[in-house]
Amino acid sequence: MKGGRPETRLIEAGRRKEWTQGLVSPAVWRASTILFDSVAELKAANPPQQGVLHYGRNGTPTSWALCEALTEMEPGAAMTLVYPSGSAAVASALLAVLEAGDELLMVDSAYGPTRALCDGLLKRFGVTTIYYDPTIGGGIEKLIGDKTRAIFMESPGTYSFEVQDVPAICAVAKARGLATLLDNTWATPLFFPAMAAGVDLAILACTKYIGGHGDLMLGSVTATEEMADRLEKARRVLGQMAGPDDCWLALRGLRTLDVRLRRHQENGLKVARWLKAQPQVARVLHPAMEDCPGHEIWARDFLGATGLFSFALRDGDDAARARMIDSLERFGIGYSWGAFESLALPVDPVRTAGRADYGGPLVRLHIGLESPDDLIEDLAAALARYGSGE
Numbered sequence: 324m325k326g327g328r329p330e331t332r333l334i335e336a337g338r339r340k341e342w343t344q345g346l347v348s349p350a351v352w353r354a355s356t357i358l359f360d361s362v363a364e365l366k367a368a369n370p371p372q373q374g375v376l377h378y379g380r381n382g383t384p385t386s387w388a389l390c391e392a393l394t395e396m397e398p399g400a401a402m403t404l405v406y407p408s409g410s411a412a413v414a415s416a417l418l419a420v421l422e423a424g425d426e427l428l429m430v431d432s433a434y435g436p437t438r439a440l441c442d443g444l445l446k447r448f449g450v451t452t453i454y455y456d457p458t459i460g461g462g463i464e465k466l467i468g469d470k471t472r473a474i475f476m477e478s479p480g481t482y483s484f485e486v487q488d489v490p491a492i493c494a495v496a497k498a499r500g501l502a503t504l505l506d507n508t509w510a511t512p513l514f515f516p517a518m519a520a521g522v523d524l525a526i527l528a529c530t531k532y533i534g535g536h537g538d539l540m541l542g543s544v545t546a547t548e549e550m551a552d553r554l555e556k557a558r559r560v561l562g563q564m565a566g567p568d569d570c571w572l573a574l575r576g577l578r579t580l581d582v583r584l585r586r587h588q589e590n591g592l593k594v595a596r597w598l599k600a601q602p603q604v605a606r607v608l609h610p611a612m613e614d615c616p617g618h619e620i621w622a623r624d625f626l627g628a629t630g631l632f633s634f635a636l637r638d639g640d641d642a643a644r645a646r647m648i649d650s651l652e653r654f655g656i657g658y659s660w661g662a663f664e665s666l667a668l669p670v671d672p673v674r675t676a677g678r679a680d681y682g683g684p685l686v687r688l689h690i691g692l693e694s695p696d697d698l699i700e701d702l703a704a705a706l707a708r709y710g711s712g713e
């Protein structure tokens with residue numbers, strides 16, 4: 324039975340009997356060659372489509388089950404494709420909509436490698452990127468010219484957490500015939516249904532919360548009906564596909580997304596509120612807290628907050644920040660986020676569309692599923708050392 328509330332869809336979506344054979348989850352189907360009984364049958368499998376075995380690069384029931392489940396999590400979506408990483412999903416989505424000579428409007432608070440794609444490869448292929456302030460909202464209209472083809476959003480921004488007015492930007496884009504893309508990795512469709520807000524291509528680094536256990540690399544793009552064909556054609560010629568083991572792990576992670584995200588939210592807010600009261604902290608950038616740019620948009624549009632946010636150290640420099648992070652005992656130091664464990668990372672957002680002053684060097688925290696009281700004790704000890712100049 325299709326439909327149901329989001330929590331129910333998370334449990335039921337993608338579990339077709341012909342894919343699971345009665346198992347709770349589909350098996351890991353590994354394939355390159357698929358054998359056909361005749362040339363006629365081989366020809367009938369063309370062009371490749373989800374749900375019809377064709378060749379390993381075009382998926383098996385393991386990837387189709389994940390794609391269908393992600394599509395069902397996004398009301399208004401027609402299909403989902405998977406990629407070997409979140410960055411591959413970002414690149415493939417952009418390559419699906421852009422052509423040489425186009426202009427792309429890219430949010431200034433975007434994930435670093437997304438910026439690098441625009442400033443490097445896309446530029447080489449004749450696409451010009453214009454960065455815009457994440458708080459621009461409907462004002463983006465004034466940046467649209469004859470060559471503008473697409474608007475890329477990431478809300479909130481990965482390092483500095485400005486929340487964008489996605490519905491306002493999408494409304495302008497629709498009126499001007501532009502494609503809209505959103506990196507929705509922070510909220511996932513559970514806390515921000517992107518298509519309902521008007522987005523054409525919703526991108527997830529499934530490496531983070533969908534997987535949830537720090538043990539896989541995966542990306543996805545969910546598309547509207549109008550974008551589906553373009554996206555699939557680009558995927559096919561770019562040779563993009565994710566391995567079945569990673570799809571299987573992501574599908575397993577997806578089933579518990581609701582309970583995990585709610586605990587990340589609760590723990591994250593407890594730590595963020597505590598940090599805000601500490602004298603060594605200049606500012607906390609958390610979409611659910613009032614001094615975060617775009618907080619009122621978060622309150623209007625989002626159904627929850629997750630466990631990733633930043634804070635600025637008062638009067639600090641790079642070396643003092645490194646000492647503070649090094650002295651944390653429970654937080655891991657490393658890239659990525661969205662798994663069960665807590666992480667700390669120094670972040671230095673690059674800005675070209677405007678100046679951003681955070682009041683000190685930024686530390687990005689991912690708050691995991693540990694007791695927030697243990698995490699607070701760890702942060703308290705590290706901040707006390709930081710404050711004493713040790």
Ligand SMILES: Cc1ncc(COP(=O)(O)O)c(C=O)c1O
Pocket residue numbers: 408409410411413434477481506508509528529530540541542659660
């Ligand atoms: C917001 C965001 N988008 C995309 C990515 C890229 O995902 P991946 O690491 O799977 O390539 C990341 C990774 O940190 C991210 O934080």
